[in-house]
Amino acid sequence: MNFKHKYLFLLPGLLVLLGILIFPIGFTVRLSLSSWDSFFPGLDFIGLENYTRLFTDDPRFWESFQRLSFLSVTTVFLQYTIGFALAHIVWKEILFQRFFRVLFLIPMMTTPVIMTVIWKTVFHESLGPVNDFFSLFGVTPLWLSSEALSKVTVIIVEVWQWTPFMFLLLLAGLLSLPKEPFLAASIDGAGPIRKFVYVTFPLMAPISIGAIIIRLIEASKIMDTVYVLTSGGPGTSSETSSFYIFIKGLREFQFGYSAALSLTYLIIMIISLTIIAKMLVKLMIRS
Amino acid sequence: MKKMIKISTLTVTASLLAVAAQADKWSDQFPHIKNTGDIAGECSYESMSKKDYSGQKLTINTHAVPVIGEPTALHAEQFSKLTGAEVNVIHTPAGDLYSKAMVPFQAGQAPYDIVFGFSNFIRDWKQYLQPVPAKYVNMRQMQDVTQSHIDVNSWNGEMIQFPIDGDRHYLKYRKDVIDNPEYQAKYKAETGNELRIPRTWKEYGEMATFFNGWDWDNDGELEYGSAEVMKKDDLMFAAFFSRSVAYAKNPRVPGGYFFDLESMEPLINGPGFVEALTDWVEATKYVPPGGINFGLGDEINSFGGGQTLFSFSWDDAFVAAMQDDSPIKNKVGAAPLPGSDRVWNRTSGSWENEYNQAPYIVWGWTAAVAKASKKQDVAFDYLCFFANDANHQADIAIGRFGVNPFKKSDFDADIYVERQGWDPEIAQQYADTLMEMEEGSTNRVFPLRVPGVFQFNSAIATGTSKALAGQLSPQEALDEVAAEWKKIVKRIGADTVREAYAVGVALEDNL
Missing domain, CATH: 3.40.190.10 (Periplasmic binding protein-like II)
Incomplete structure (x- = not known):
């Protein structure tokens, strides 16, 4: 039987795939081989010049990448820990369980940029309420203008905003766990800690890995929080890769070079996230 | 220089008195200009009301509200009422003004008839902008603009951007x-x-x-x-x-x-x-x-x-x-x-x-008409109306508008004393400081x-x-x-x- 007509049915999907995935990536590759900027608009061909510049003459990108790695690993670790704890709390039958389930989701439902503006006001060193409180003890921490604390502030805002996402996934995972292993553990006399370590946590490992990877992918794109809170400052101390690419592309209008940065960043992320996923599987499931 | 400023001020004042009857008429409809009423000129309320741009649509890309974005929208609404033109105002954050105009410029598109930005964009933008026509460059309203701000908005002697602000x-x-x-x-x-x-x-x-x-x-x-x-x-x-x-x-x-x-x-x-x-x-x-x-x-x-x-x-x-x-x-x-x-x-x-x-x-806010715009006449009239004497006087009194003095007549201290309640000594010091920077220094x-x-x-x-x-x-x-x-x-x-x-x-x- 001739099934050639099946290609006709696949065609719409293929066209969409081509339009929204293949073409932009292909165009970005081509763009990265050009010198397109505000003065020379157009797809000329300069070979690997942008990549050479990136690998030999742009330490700022690599510094921003290191910073990004630190920020994303730290924020996702905190989000996972806090999210798991919160999910665990409302998994049990507690008073106002539904209220808390909704309450814990609210940060995720707010608009990130608007919430970051509010956080910026809250952490404003001379006018914000946080320092009003700290000034009672004679200190005024520089939340946004100290090299170290500006990163802490970014982490606080990110954790506040995205812990609910982790909470939601982990709660869904907890609710789908089978009851039998817990009953068996109870019969064997296991207490709550043992149950968590030997039953809950291993059973939750596949979902945990999925949640961590999803959040790592999202966290590695961190941009709006940095843009609003610190603009990457003071100096370059809170500048991340995506913010740096934004500066090169849409502030300095170096389209060709920012395309090379984006592709390099994409490849690094694919490789590193694959490695991280394998490590997590080894660590959380096999052990 | 001071003499010239006095003359300019007298001219503006005389114009104001001459059109007092009309000023009442227009300030009744447009409370924004209640302090001065309409001031006669090529792009006054009276002049614009005689134009009929019904059926024409103008699209403007400007800054976010309030700085420049608010006066852009306000004057768009006024212009629309006076001329019948439909004016669509799009607000953009400062950091994206350049790229939001530049991307379609480079792609040969004309989504905006008017683009607002900083005057130091001029070198990168100029090939995509329509120079200001001679009838606007030579009008009385423009003669009042200081030489520094004519220079800021010009390239090699040709005015590319329309002066709307001074900084x-x-x-x-x-x-x-x-x-x-x-x-x-x-x-x-x-x-x-x-x-x-x-x-x-x-x-x-x-x-x-x-x-x-x-x-x-x-x-x-x-x-x-x-x-x-x-x-x-x-x-x-x-x-x-x-x-x-x-x-x-x-x-x-x-x-x-x-x-x-x-x-x-x-x-x-x-x-x-x-x-x-x-x-x-x-x-x-x-x-x-x-x-x-x-x-x-x-x-x-x-x-x-x-x-x-x-x-x-x-x-x-x-x-x-x-x-x-x-x-x-x-x-x-x-x-x-x-x-x-x-x-x-x-x-x-x-x-x-x-x-x-x-x-x-420092550069100031400025605006220009896209070369690819098909409604350049309407667009230039809008900009001219934006910066007419009545609107300008009202705009510079509102801090959040971001419109600051760039006309010789702005450097008269009495304006600030009478219309804004400033202390005369402070108003004089302010006017002198600005004038000295504009015209007094060769460095x-x-x-x-x-x-x-x-x-x-x-x-x-x-x-x-x-x-x-x-x-x-x-x-x-x-x-x-x-x-x-x-x-x-x-x-x-x-x-x-x-x-x-x-x-x-x-x-x-x-x-």
């Missing part, structure tokens, strides 16, 4: 503190120096340090020395240039302030600039907590809210401080930017120990207007912010900037950058 950096200070005899005596006793409007950046720093961290206005809150734009990528490079002009713009050394025009070697890491950055790093000690992260809005709120002794940047902080709802109305003063006791001579490679001061004519510095201007400005913001954060010393930071500038010049081409830079140098060298 320059100047010093704002707390008059009630600097003129206070008690504080003058205290300052003299403790420092041995006079408390006065600072003549140099060193004096500025000394006074700001002295008045930092204590409640000198007895409001129960701590006050600080200075509020400045120090946040990276938030116009901070303009603040740095304001601080560096006194040390690095030598009136006896022509041929470039940012670059040596001949060799196109960056001058940004020269001793003058390094001295200015060293002062600026010192300033981090007398700004309010978190002042190193202050953007323009923070600076306006900080000084305008009475938190600091000094500030310097655009007019907005001063106007905000002088609005009726300000706690420090009529307690502030304006003065030219401080100077320095020495200035670097790059030709001789040595410091010249004499007083130097240089006004920095002005104009903004960098070369291809890839954003790359140069971004590099200076990154370098100076590293110095402010203590990541690099001032010399190291500016060496890094100079190295980056060299790379940018190489990428774009030294001749191309030189050709554009020469236009600005000619203005600075008064050629």
Whole structure:
């Protein structure tokens, strides 16, 4: 039987795939081989010049990448820990369980940029309420203008905003766990800690890995929080890769070079996230 | 010059009286101009009401509300009522104004008939913009615009952008503190120096340090020395240039302030600039907590809210401080930017120990009509209406609008006394300061207007912010900037950058 007509049915999907995935990536590759900027608009061909510049003459990108790695690993670790704890709390039958389930989701439902503006006001060193409180003890921490604390502030805002996402996934995972292993553990006399370590946590490992990877992918794109809170400052101390690419592309209008940065960043992320996923599987499931 | 201003003012006043009957008619419908009524002119309310643009649609890309975005929308609504044109206003954050217009420009599209932006976009945008037609350039309304702002909006003598705003950096200070005899005596006793409007950046720093961290206005809150734009990528490079002009713009050394025009070697890491950055790093000690992260809005709120002794940047902080709802109305003063006791001579490679001061004519907001627009007549009429005398007078009285003086008639102190309730002495000082910067100095510095201007400005913001954060010393930071500038010049081409830079140098060298 001739099934050639099946290609006709696949065609719409293929066209969409081509339009929204293949073409932009292909165009970005081509763009990265050009010198397109505000003065020379157009797809000329300069070979690997942008990549050479990136690998030999742009330490700022690599510094921003290191910073990004630190920020994303730290924020996702905190989000996972806090999210798991919160999910665990409302998994049990507690008073106002539904209220808390909704309450814990609210940060995720707010608009990130608007919430970051509010956080910026809250952490404003001379006018914000946080320092009003700290000034009672004679200190005024520089939340946004100290090299170290500006990163802490970014982490606080990110954790506040995205812990609910982790909470939601982990709660869904907890609710789908089978009851039998817990009953068996109870019969064997296991207490709550043992149950968590030997039953809950291993059973939750596949979902945990999925949640961590999803959040790592999202966290590695961190941009709006940095843009609003610190603009990457003071100096370059809170500048991340995506913010740096934004500066090169849409502030300095170096389209060709920012395309090379984006592709390099994409490849690094694919490789590193694959490695991280394998490590997590080894660590959380096999052990 | 003062005579010319008086004549301009008289002309405006005479026009105002001549159309008094019509003024009532238009200000009844448009309360925005209630203080002046309509003022006769080529683009007055009366003139625009005679045009019929029904069925025509104008699309404008402007800044977010309120700064410039609010007057754009307001005047669009008024223009629409008067002419019947449909005006669609799109608001865009400042950082994206350039790219939002540039992307369709480069793609050959014309989604916007009018684009608002900063006047230093001119070199990159000019090939996509329609020059202002002669009938607008030669009209009476335009004759009132100062030469500096004609220059800022022109390229090689051709007006490309329509003047709608005027900007320059100047010093704002707390008059009630600097003129206070008690504080003058205290300052003299403790420092041995006079408390006065600072003549140099060193004096500025000394006074700001002295008045930092204590409640000198007895409001129960701590006050600080200075509020400045120090946040990276938030116009901070303009603040740095304001601080560096006194040390690095030598009136006896022509041929470039940012670059040596001949060799196109960056001058940004020269001793003058390094001295200015060293002062600026010192300033981090007398700004309010978190002042190193202050953007323009923070600076306006900080000084305008009475938190600091000094500030310097655009007019907005001063106007905000002088609005009726300000706690420090009529307690502030304006003065030219401080100077320095020495200035670097790059030709001789040595410091010249004499007083130097240089006004920095920072770019202002501007607007232009896209070359690809099919409704250029309507678009130019809108811009002309935006900046007509009645709208302009009303706009400059509202701090949040971001429209500042750029017409000769704006430098008449009486306007501010009668219409805005300013103290006459402060109004006179303000008008004199602005006029002196516009027309009184031959040692002005104009903004960098070369291809890839954003790359140069971004590099200076990154370098100076590293110095402010203590990541690099001032010399190291500016060496890094100079190295980056060299790379940018190489990428774009030294001749191309030189050709554009020469236009600005000619203005600075008064050629």
